[in-house]
Amino acid sequence: MRCPYCGAKETKVVDSRSIQDGEGIRRRRECETCRRRFTTFERAERVTVFVLKRDGRREPFDRTKVLTGMLRACEGRPVSRETLERIAEEIEREMLDADKPAVPSREIGDRVIERLRTLDDVAYVRFASVYRRMGDVDRLLEEIHALKARKQYEAELASQILLIPLQPTESSRG
Secondary structure (H helix, E strand, O other), X not given: OOOOOOOOOOEEXXXXXXXXXXXXXXXXXXXXXXXXXXXXXXXXXXXXXXXXXXXXXEEEOXXXXXXXXXXXXXXXXXXXXXXXXXXXXXHHHHHHHOOOOEEXXXXXXXXXXXXXXXXXXXXXXXXXXXXXXXXXXXXXXXXXXXXXXXXXXXXXXXHOOOOOOOOOOHHHHO
16 A cells, blocks of 8 residues: 555554444555554445436446535534445445446435434424425425424324333233
């Protein structure tokens, strides 16, 4: 591995750790010439999944595009980068596990929107307004009202008392 600072070819691995649930390896390296340390990441190359864009183009799936979109939507919000990276990895894994050679961009966007909806309302509205191409304020307000209605419904469901247990308890089997 070439040193990014001085260009020397001789580096040694100081530390290795498994990352992303064993999907990759993070290596801490030290240049034997300039003694500076740097980090490298190693991941197994998988079959490329293509994204079918709205205009008909096909391009390789790029997890960093998903992450960048979420980072923009979450700018100034109390959402950690690590959380967004985990979501981007989950979406990537879902795309790869779907075992389809091509996935419509809308499907990817819908997965991002669904996760942002449960994560942060403002980030959700920001992402949805760009992704769904909301061209006017009325359409954006409709989306906000729909979000409020969903949140209210979810809160009402959470506060209800179950009259009939979902699964039989030990005492009811009797």
